[in-house]
Structure formats: structure tokens, C-alpha cells
Amino acid sequence: MGQAAGAISRWRTPRSAAGAWRVSAPEASSADDVHSKCIIAIARDRDRDGFAALFSHFAPRVKAYLMRTGSAPSLAEELAQETMLSVWRKAELFDPARASAATWVFTIARNLRIDAARRVRDPASLAGEIEPEAPEEPFAAVARRQSQALIREALKQLPAEQREVLALSFFEDRPHSEIATKLKIPLGTVKSRVRLAVSKLRELVEGRT
Amino acid sequence: MTIHHHPSEELLMRFASGALEGPFDIAIAAHLDACVLCREEVAMWEGVGGAMLDEIAPAEMTQDAFARTLAALDRTAPAPRRAPNRSSALPASLRRYRVGREFPIGPGIYKRNIWKAKNGTGRAFLLRARPGLELPRHGHGGTEMTYVVQGGYSDEHGHYEPGDFMTADTDHLHQPHVDQDGECVLLIASHGRPIASGIAGLIMRFFM
Numbered sequence: 001m002g003q004a005a006g007a008i009s010r011w012r013t014p015r016s017a018a019g020a021w022r023v024s025a026p027e028a029s030s031a032d033d034v035h036s037k038c039i040i041a042i043a044r045d046r047d048r049d050g051f052a053a054l055f056s057h058f059a060p061r062v063k064a065y066l067m068r069t070g071s072a073p074s075l076a077e078e079l080a081q082e083t084m085l086s087v088w089r090k091a092e093l094f095d096p097a098r099a100s101a102a103t104w105v106f107t108i109a110r111n112l113r114i115d116a117a118r119r120v121r122d123p124a125s126l127a128g129e130i131e132p133e134a135p136e137e138p139f140a141a142v143a144r145r146q147s148q149a150l151i152r153e154a155l156k157q158l159p160a161e162q163r164e165v166l167a168l169s170f171f172e173d174r175p176h177s178e179i180a181t182k183l184k185i186p187l188g189t190v191k192s193r194v195r196l197a198v199s200k201l202r203e204l205v206e207g208r209t
Numbered sequence: 210m211t212i213h214h215h216p217s218e219e220l221l222m223r224f225a226s227g228a229l230e231g232p233f234d235i236a237i238a239a240h241l242d243a244c245v246l247c248r249e250e251v252a253m254w255e256g257v258g259g260a261m262l263d264e265i266a267p268a269e270m271t272q273d274a275f276a277r278t279l280a281a282l283d284r285t286a287p288a289p290r291r292a293p294n295r296s297s298a299l300p301a302s303l304r305r306y307r308v309g310r311e312f313p314i315g316p317g318i319y320k321r322n323i324w325k326a327k328n329g330t331g332r333a334f335l336l337r338a339r340p341g342l343e344l345p346r347h348g349h350g351g352t353e354m355t356y357v358v359q360g361g362y363s364d365e366h367g368h369y370e371p372g373d374f375m376t377a378d379t380d381h382l383h384q385p386h387v388d389q390d391g392e393c394v395l396l397i398a399s400h401g402r403p404i405a406s407g408i409a410g411l412i413m414r415f416f417m
């Protein structure tokens with residue numbers, strides 16, 4: 001985790017050389033930019049067409065994600081709808097400089113999943129929704145926006161077998177032993193693929209060697 | 210604040226994925242409040258999560274899912290509650306928890322509960338200890354994570370200051386010793402019970 005300053009300077013790729021950390025209207029060069037615009041339109045005008053577009057893309061994917069992490073289909077469905085409701089209600093808090101649309105939606109779904117699990121264990125502990133925190137300083141935001149594009153690129157560059165174990169171990173939270181059984185490969189191979197995937201990812205994203 | 214001790218990369222990855230058990234995400238979140246390096250690391254993993262979410266094979270939603278969500282949009286959102294604890298002395302990530310009242314658990318040592326699993330295996334709490342206090346040497350019947358909120362302490366393995374984060378496992382014995390120059394406040398998240406000997410050990414076992 002050292003090297004932060006170096007990593008951040010490498011994140012300033014030409015793609016966003018303008019240095020504007022608050023990107024107001026990026027050209028719609030990718031599906032994610034379209035989704036970002038939808039969230040911004042909801043924040044500005046309560047735009048229902050934008051919401052419909054977001055719902056049809058993200059709701060079924062959030063449901064799939066939650067089912068893969070072990071939620072029953074009915075809970076996954078409920079939390080997917082709740083995630084989309086949060087997208088509508090929290091759209092003002094979305095800052096395209098800090099996260100891509102997909103990353104923002106992922107964190108909302110993940111947090112709802114954690115809270116659902118915690119509610120089961122201890123219903124009294126959480127105070128529920130509280131006032132939003134102040135946004136982070138723009139310095140960190142610059143690095144973050146650039147890294148989003150780099151992360152996508154880096155994932156594409158990983159060998160398929162490394163990508164697969166990374167998806168199973170990070171995205172789906174599966175223990176290494178379970179991955180070994182599922183893919184019919186030795187445990188040691190799972191561990192080394194995860195390790196390789198993580199270090200390759202880090203290298204590509206942070207320019208670390 | 211110079212932070213010398215961070216959560217492992219694996220812990221940060223599991224935090225980002227939402228897989229951390231019980232109380233541990235509370236301790237990690239407190240460290241993230243203080244540590245920009247680890248925030249960046251978690252942000253990287255969240256970016257990975259977003260990219261994977263975009264590419265996952267979609268599941269089928271129930272037929273009326275969109276109509277039901279649309280209907281919910283028009284209902285007024287519940288007003289955000291005021292954070293239950295607004296103490297600026299505590300990490301911002303604790304604001305959403307009802308942190309309990311402080312009570313003494315031994316001479317010069319006080320505890321405030323943050324969270325406890327219903328089945329009793331996981332808990333997060335704050336400890337405030339007087340300057341110079343020596344805790345009994347203890348190990349852990351599980352994993353214990355410690356985040357230094359205020360002050361400092363040492364054990365056989367090093368010296369810890371505000372922002373520092375430590376993980377101790379089952380076989381890891383240590384004897385914390387609070388710095389002489391001030392009180393020490395620790396956020397502790399544990400799974401399993403600390404195991405100590407002597408009367409002080411009994412106190413610890415009983416209350417922690």
C-alpha cells in the first residue's frame with residue numbers, strides 16, 4: 001500500500017488531462033457514461049426515463065450478484081428493488097468524479113446486503129439511514145475517476161482463468177476450497193491464481209512493478 | 210497522523226466485497242476514516258466490483274418489479290435520521306451505531322459497547338484505559354482487531370498510535386501497556402473470547 005503518490009500521478013492519464021475533477025458532461029463514450037448521465041438526470045429533474053434505463057440494466061444484475069453471494073432469490077429480488085430505490089433517492093450524492101455508475105450501484109447493493117445480514121444478527125444495533133457524510137477531498141477524487149477506467153482495462157487484460165477465480169473469490173465471496181471443488185482444480189492452484197490475479201491487477205491499476 | 214499499522218490487503222479486499230464477518234467491518238471502517246492509503250485500496254476493489262457487476266449475466270426480475278419500484282418512488286423517503294452519536298472524539302464511521310454508556314470493568318479501565326451479535330460470538334466495543342495501565346497478558350479464542358482511537362500503547366510486538374490497526378489471532382499472546390503520557394481509547398472488534406489468567410483475566414473474560 002505504499003507508493004500512493006506515485007500511483008496517483010500515474011493515474012492522471014491523457015484521457016482526462018483536462019484536470020477537471022468534477023466532470024459535468026462527459027461525452028457518452030461508453031455504457032457507463034450513459035448510466036452516469038441517467039443518475040445525474042434523476043438528481044436534476046427526477047427523470048423517470050433515466051430511471052427506467054438504469055433499472056433495466058442494474059436491477060437484474062444486482063439480483064444476480066446477490067444470489068451468487070448466497071441470498072435467496074426472494075431476498076435478492078427485494079434488495080435489488082431497494083437498491084434501485086436508493087439510486088433514485090440518493091442520486092444527488094452521486095459524484096461521477098468519484099465513481100463510475102456501476103461502482104456506485106455496486107457499493108449501494110453491497111451495503112444493503114451487509115445491513116440485511118447484520119439486521120438478522122442484531123436488530124437493535126443499527127440506527128438506520130443517517131445524514132450523508134461530507135464528500136471527500138477533490139485530490140482523492142481525481143485519482144479515483146481515472147482508476148475506474150484503468151480497472152476495467154486491467155480486468156480485460158487478465159487471463160480468463162485468473163479472472164474467473166477473482167470473480168469467485170472477491171465478487172462471490174467463495175472460500176478457496178469451494179472454488180477448488182467447483183473448478184475441479186487443486187487448492188494450491190486456486191491460491192496461486194488469486195495471487196497472480198491480484199498482483200497483476202495492482203500492477204496494471206497502479207503502475208506498480 | 211502517521212499510520213504505521215494497516216489492515217492486510219486481504220482484509221481490505223474482503224471489506225470491499227462485503228464479506229467481512231460480524232464486527233470486523235466496524236474496526237476497518239474506523240481505520241479507513243483515518244487512512245487515505247487504505248481508502249484508495251478499497252476504492253480499487255469497489256471499482257472491480259462495479260466492473261464485474263456490469264458484466265454479470267442478469268437474473269430475471271419478477272414481472273411487477275419495475276411497477277412496484279415506480280410506485281415506491283412516489284412515496285416520501287423516510288427522513289434521514291440524525292446520527293445517534295455525534296461525538297467528534299469518535300471515528301465518523303461510528304456515527305450510525307448506538308454506542309452505549311461507559312461503564313468500568315476494572316481499575317482504570319472503562320468499556321462502551323458498540324455492537325454485539327445476538328448469538329454472542331462477535332462484538333465491537335470501545336475501551337478507555339488510564340495512562341500507564343498494564344492489561345493482563347492474554348491470547349484470543351478467535352480473532353481480535355484493534356484500532357487506536359486516541360493515545361497510544363505498546364506490547365511485545367510494537368508501539369501503536371492513533372489510526373493504527375492490528376489483527377491478533379488465536380495463538381497470539383500479548384500484554385498491552387498504555388503509554389504514560391495519556392489515556393488510551395481503543396476500538397476492539399472480536400470474534401471469540403480473550404483468554405487471560407489471574408483475577409484481572411477473570412474480569413476480562415467476564416466482561417469482554
Ligand SMILES: [Zn+2]
Nearest residue numbers: 215244246247
Ligand atoms: Zn491504512
